[in-house]
Structures are given as structure tokens and as C-alpha cells.
Amino acid sequence: MNQLLAIRAFARVVEAGSFTKAADSLDMPNATLSKLVQELEAHLAVRLLQRTTRRVTVTPEGQLYYEKTNLILRNLEDVDTSFNVARSKPRGHLRVDVGGSTASDVLIPALPDFMARYPDIRVDLGVSDRSVDMVSDNVDCVIRGGALDNSSLVARPVGQAAxxxxxxxxxxxxxxxxxxxxxxxxxxxxxxxxxxxxxxxxxxxxxxxxxxxxxxxxxxxxxxxxxxxxxxxxxxxxxxxxxxxxxxxxxxxxxxxxxxxxxxxxPYPFHVVYPQNRHVPHRLRVFIDWLVETLPDRL
Known part of the structure; x- marks a missing residue:
């Protein structure tokens, strides 16, 4: 068993609340992810998740294991980042959720500049005025206007719209x-x-x-x-x-x-919002910095 991969798979199931969503976010077959979690449970000799046909719930032992291993995963990511950021260009996949008119009138017209600066970053835009669950939907950041009512999120101002x-x-x-x-x-x-x-x-x-x-x-x-x-x-x-x-x-x-x-x-305030309990990868940091630099002149 690849224990580190199994821990990552288990963590995504907990965060997404679904094996299917977790498998999609990790780009792996559902059966592979399920097998990894089963092997992890067999290794620990404890039930981490309760599965039914409709939902997945975390057992008390699973919640404790998630909290302890999530800290390890975040520390490991910090170590990897400290070695990689200085000598490599930001790369990877960003999932960004943004409202309809903000996407069509503000973000998308400006996006060629970001893509030219960071050609190794792939950006997927979820365009909708409906709120998303950032953790379960595996969204890296959200661009939204108006008052913020979720204290579990980190928000950086990106400008005000008349x-x-x-x-x-x-x-x-x-x-x-x-x-x-x-x-x-x-x-x-x-x-x-x-x-x-x-x-x-x-x-x-x-x-x-x-x-x-x-x-x-x-x-x-x-x-x-x-x-x-x-x-x-x-x-x-x-x-x-x-x-x-x-x-x-x-x-x-x-x-x-x-x-x-x-x-x-x-004026209507806009923010870029992301979960505070998740490691911020280099690709997300440069995207947020670019938003803070670019959007105030476009809103």
C-alpha cells in the first residue's frame, strides 16, 4: 500500500463528502480511490468511514485520524513548496469560481495577461452566481462581491465596483x-x-x-x-x-x-476568497496576487 497516497485519498473523501467527488478531484478512478481507503482501514484495523448508498460519514476515529494526518500533509506540502518555489515556475491546475458578469466583463478579458505570464498553469472557470462549497467542490478560490459571512474563509480585497x-x-x-x-x-x-x-x-x-x-x-x-x-x-x-x-x-x-x-x-466590494485550513500552493498565490494587481482597474 502507498500509505501517503491512501492518506491523501482518505482526506479528499472527508473534505468532499463523497467518493465520486474525491475521485474526480484527484483524477483517479472511483474504484482505485475506494481500494486505497479500504487498504488504509485494514492497515489501521479501524473503520474510518461509514458508507451507505446515499452518503459517506466520518467515524469518530476517522475524524481524529483526518485531523492528525491533515497536519502532516500540510507540513509536507510546505516543505515541498520551500524547495520548489525558488527554482521552478508555478504550474498545475487552478479551479476558480466566479459570477457571470464578473467573468464575462472583468476576469476573462484580463485573463490572457495571466496566461502569458504563467503558461504552465491551467485554469478552469466555474461561472455561476450560485454559491459553491469550496471544500467539497474542490475549488481553489472564489471571486465574489458583497458582504462576507463565512469566517472560515480567507478573503483579500480585489477592488470595488461602481x-x-x-x-x-x-x-x-x-x-x-x-x-x-x-x-x-x-x-x-x-x-x-x-x-x-x-x-x-x-x-x-x-x-x-x-x-x-x-x-x-x-x-x-x-x-x-x-x-x-x-x-x-x-x-x-x-x-x-x-x-x-x-x-x-x-x-x-x-x-x-x-x-x-x-x-x-x-461601491460594491469584491474579494478573492479561499479556505484558510488548506495549504496555498504557489500557483494559487500568484493568481491571487495577479487579481489584486489587475482587477481594481477593471471593476
């Missing part, structure tokens, strides 16, 4: 141009951005001379993905509030018109 309120000229001709935020409650059609996880519509937020306000109204159309949300606004379905970087081309060519400029919302 917000705009806008609509098509045709919509404004038909329904009128609101002069104050409260006028949105009177006969205007709003296209809401709906949070994918909760289904809750985000309120329209405004800020003037340090005073914040929110407009919570019934919307006729709600969209839970940022590119789709922008498309709904451009289709004339109603007023949208969105990131300035996403609306910039449409505002420039007149497809959309910004309204309520004196009440622009506060």
Missing part, C-alpha cells in the same frame, strides 16, 4: 424618467436581481450625501444570474440596478441610459 441605475430610452419614454428614488414605487417596472440561493430579491439601494436608502418594491421580472439580469434591462423589461462595468458598453452606445445619478449606490 453601481448604476439604468433603463432603455424606450422604457423611459413610455414610463418617464424618475427624478427621485421614491418615484420608483409609483408605476415603474423594476427588474430585480434575485439571489440564487435564497430566491430573495435584492432591494434597490441609493446613497446621497452620506445618507443611505433602500427601495423594496414588488418586481414584475426577477433574474438570478447577472448576465441575464443585464439582458432583461437591455430588452426594455424595466429599470435595473447593476455594476457599472457590466453596463458600460450599453451606456456608451445609448442602449441604456443612467438615471438617478446623484443617488448612485455605494
Amino acid at each position: 453601481m448604476v441605475t439604468c433603463a432603455t430610452p424606450e422604457y423611459l419614454k413610455q414610463y418617464g424618467v424618475p427624478a427621485y428614488p421614491d418615484e420608483l414605487k409609483n408605476g415603474h417596472r423594476l427588474v430585480a436581481y434575485v439571489l440564487a440561493q435564497s430566491g430573495r430579491a435584492m432591494p434597490f439601494r441609493f446613497l446621497r450625501e452620506g445618507e443611505k436608502s433602500e427601495i423594496k418594491v414588488e418586481h414584475r421580472v426577477g433574474v438570478n444570474e447577472s448576465n441575464g439580469h443585464m439582458a432583461a434591462g437591455m430588452a426594455g423589461l424595466g429599470i435595473i440596478q447593476t455594476f457599472a462595468y457590466a453596463a458600460r458598453p450599453a451606456l456608451a452606445d445609448g442602449t441604456l441610459v443612467e438615471i438617478l445619478k446623484p443617488w448612485r449606490p455605494a
Whole structure:
């Protein structure tokens, strides 16, 4: 038995909560991974995992073994990194999760620069406005906007995005141009951005001379993905509030018109987020540093 490989296989099953997900993340057949874990259990003469047709749970002995061996694995990675970083280019596979409009309007247009700097790094982008479980889904980092509510994650700021309120000229001709935020409650059609996880519509937020306000109204159309949300606004379905970087081309060519400029919302903070209990490989470090350098000028 390759004990180190078996320990790595067991650790990924614990983190992913699934043999299938663990096997996929390690690029090995499910049967091979299962055999490694069985050999490890036979070697230790203890049951580490309880398996059913629906789920995998960690036994108390398995949890203790994971905690102790995970520390060893992290220390070993630190030793390997200390020898490799100074004399080798960063290489390997990065899995990055990013929201729809942030991917299409900010990250992907900038990505050729990163790929040119680090040709030995392969990047897989998971593009969705839905939150992911970084550990079980084996995601290296996530680029997200808004408040952070998970203290188990490490977050580095990568910039702030301006917000705009806008609509098509045709919509404004038909329904009128609101002069104050409260006028949105009177006969205007709003296209809401709906949070994918909760289904809750985000309120329209405004800020003037340090005073914040929110407009919570019934919307006729709600969209839970940022590119789709922008498309709904451009289709004339109603007023949208969105990131300035996403609306910039449409505002420039007149497809959309910004309204309520004196009440622009506060800038929206963006972070790159990664698990704090996981070793940060060289390829992820250089990617995070590149994001911090590049994104502020693009948001």
C-alpha cells in the first residue's frame, strides 16, 4: 500500500463528502480511490468511514485520524513548496469560481495577461452566481462581491465596483424618467436581481450625501444570474440596478441610459476568497496576487 497516497485519498473523501467527488478531484478512478481507503482501514484495523448508498460519514476515529494526518500533509506540502518555489515556475491546475458578469466583463478579458505570464498553469472557470462549497467542490478560490459571512474563509480585497441605475430610452419614454428614488414605487417596472440561493430579491439601494436608502418594491421580472439580469434591462423589461462595468458598453452606445445619478449606490466590494485550513500552493498565490494587481482597474 502507498500509505501517503491512501492518506491523501482518505482526506479528499472527508473534505468532499463523497467518493465520486474525491475521485474526480484527484483524477483517479472511483474504484482505485475506494481500494486505497479500504487498504488504509485494514492497515489501521479501524473503520474510518461509514458508507451507505446515499452518503459517506466520518467515524469518530476517522475524524481524529483526518485531523492528525491533515497536519502532516500540510507540513509536507510546505516543505515541498520551500524547495520548489525558488527554482521552478508555478504550474498545475487552478479551479476558480466566479459570477457571470464578473467573468464575462472583468476576469476573462484580463485573463490572457495571466496566461502569458504563467503558461504552465491551467485554469478552469466555474461561472455561476450560485454559491459553491469550496471544500467539497474542490475549488481553489472564489471571486465574489458583497458582504462576507463565512469566517472560515480567507478573503483579500480585489477592488470595488461602481453601481448604476439604468433603463432603455424606450422604457423611459413610455414610463418617464424618475427624478427621485421614491418615484420608483409609483408605476415603474423594476427588474430585480434575485439571489440564487435564497430566491430573495435584492432591494434597490441609493446613497446621497452620506445618507443611505433602500427601495423594496414588488418586481414584475426577477433574474438570478447577472448576465441575464443585464439582458432583461437591455430588452426594455424595466429599470435595473447593476455594476457599472457590466453596463458600460450599453451606456456608451445609448442602449441604456443612467438615471438617478446623484443617488448612485455605494461601491460594491469584491474579494478573492479561499479556505484558510488548506495549504496555498504557489500557483494559487500568484493568481491571487495577479487579481489584486489587475482587477481594481477593471471593476
